[in-house]
Amino acid sequence: MQALRKSKNLSLRRLAAKCDIEHSxxxxxxRGEINMTFHTLMELSTGLEIPLKELMDF
Known part of the structure; x- marks a missing residue:
């Protein structure tokens, strides 16, 4: 996911603001320290402006 975020030139804080998710x-x-929920995946795909499938295939 980090590569996707960086390819879109998004900082952690900017992506967090777009997704309504804490940047921490x-x-x-x-880092793989916590697992994502389906809701989180949906929020991240919206924030990254990519289809959910693309996020899942990454």
Missing amino acids: DIVRYE
Whole structure:
């Protein structure tokens, strides 16, 4: 997910604002420290402006 975020030139804080997710949680998702819920995946795909399938295939 970090590569997708960086390819869109999004900082952690900017993505967090677009997704309504704490930026500290995004760091933990990127590091694999916590698991994502389906709701989180939906929020991230919206924030990254990509289809959910693309996020899942990454």
